[in-house]
Amino acid sequence: MTTIACNVDLIEALTPTVNRVVLTPTQPCSFVSGQYLQLCLSDSDKRPFSIASTPAQSQLELHIGGSVADQYASQALAHLMQQHQLQQPVQAEIGLGNAQFRADSQRPLILLAGGTGFSYIYSIAQTIAAAKLDRPVFMYWGVREHSSLYHNSVMQQWAAQNSKYRFIPVVQQPDDSWQGRTGMVHHAVLEDFVSLEAYDIYVAGPFAMAGVVRDAFIEQGAHREHMFADAFAYI
Numbered sequence: 001m002t003t004i005a006c007n008v009d010l011i012e013a014l015t016p017t018v019n020r021v022v023l024t025p026t027q028p029c030s031f032v033s034g035q036y037l038q039l040c041l042s043d044s045d046k047r048p049f050s051i052a053s054t055p056a057q058s059q060l061e062l063h064i065g066g067s068v069a070d071q072y073a074s075q076a077l078a079h080l081m082q083q084h085q086l087q088q089p090v091q092a093e094i095g096l097g098n099a100q101f102r103a104d105s106q107r108p109l110i111l112l113a114g115g116t117g118f119s120y121i122y123s124i125a126q127t128i129a130a131a132k133l134d135r136p137v138f139m140y141w142g143v144r145e146h147s148s149l150y151h152n153s154v155m156q157q158w159a160a161q162n163s164k165y166r167f168i169p170v171v172q173q174p175d176d177s178w179q180g181r182t183g184m185v186h187h188a189v190l191e192d193f194v195s196l197e198a199y200d201i202y203v204a205g206p207f208a209m210a211g212v213v214r215d216a217f218i219e220q221g222a223h224r225e226h227m228f229a230d231a232f233a234y235i
């Protein structure tokens with residue numbers, strides 16, 4: 001882990017409550033897909049955000065927010081906007097976490113995101129596609145409302161690259177226009193797989209979701225040592 005000054009190049013809305021932030025590190029930094037950074041608001045206030053970009057990209061991308069506006073995200077965004085306006089860098093501790101992508105495994109994959117947990121899964125999905133990995137990959141993204149699927153078309157294109165990749169968006173509170181899966185995202189996985197024993201499973205989302213997923217998936221055969229989520233360390 002290294003603390004690096006990063007210039008704030010871009011802040012743009014992905015939805016009314018989620019923003020995309022692009023940072024340019026002022027020195028080389030190292031991380032693995034699936035790791036997170038801590039944005040330093042002060043010496044004692046450091047907030048984790050998954051890195052949505054991949055190590056092959058020169059800039060760091062973050063997706064900050066959630067289904068409801070909260071201080072965790074809004075205070076981080078306020079700091080980023082202030083530094084952007086002042087043309088001053090932010091400080092970030094980069095390359096944190098133990099739930100990074102394990103490229104050496106040969107097991108099929110389930111990538112499970114709830115809300116802005118998408119950021120973590122997006123980095124892993126891009127790395128898989130760039131490496132042309134030929135393992136079955138089932139990418140589930142659960143959101144409360146259809147309009148929160150801000151990268152729906154990007155992920156549909158990702159899935160179209162390889163017949164072994166599947167993208168399954170799941171909307172919890174659908175309106176009449178939604179034609180796809182509905183309900184809680186982990187229920188969709190439990191419905192689709194009789195056993196989860198064979199899979200490497202990567203999970204990110206609200207802490208409450210991570211706890212429910214861990215217990216329910218182990219009940220359905222998943223091995224704890226093949227389940228990866230940094231949220232597990234917090235719950």
Ligand SMILES: Cc1cc2nc3c(=O)[nH]c(=O)nc-3n(C[C@H](O)[C@H](O)[C@H](O)COP(=O)(O)OP(=O)(O)OC[C@H]3O[C@@H](n4cnc5c(N)ncnc54)[C@H](O)[C@@H]3O)c2cc1C
Pocket residue numbers: 036048049050051062063064065066067068072073097113114115116117119120142143144171172183184185186204205206207208209212230231234
């Ligand atoms: C290491 C780490 C990295 C983080 N990275 C980010 C980041 O990159 N960006 C960020 O903004 N925040 C991040 N956070 C903070 C926090 O995880 C997010 O704020 C949170 O995931 C936002 O959830 P949401 O509001 O988008 O999801 P919600 O809209 O609350 O939920 C989305 C979906 O998740 C499922 N779900 C939700 N609750 C439950 C439940 N109780 N049981 C079962 N399923 C449920 C449902 O399918 C639901 O539709 C991070 C935290 C940590 C510790």
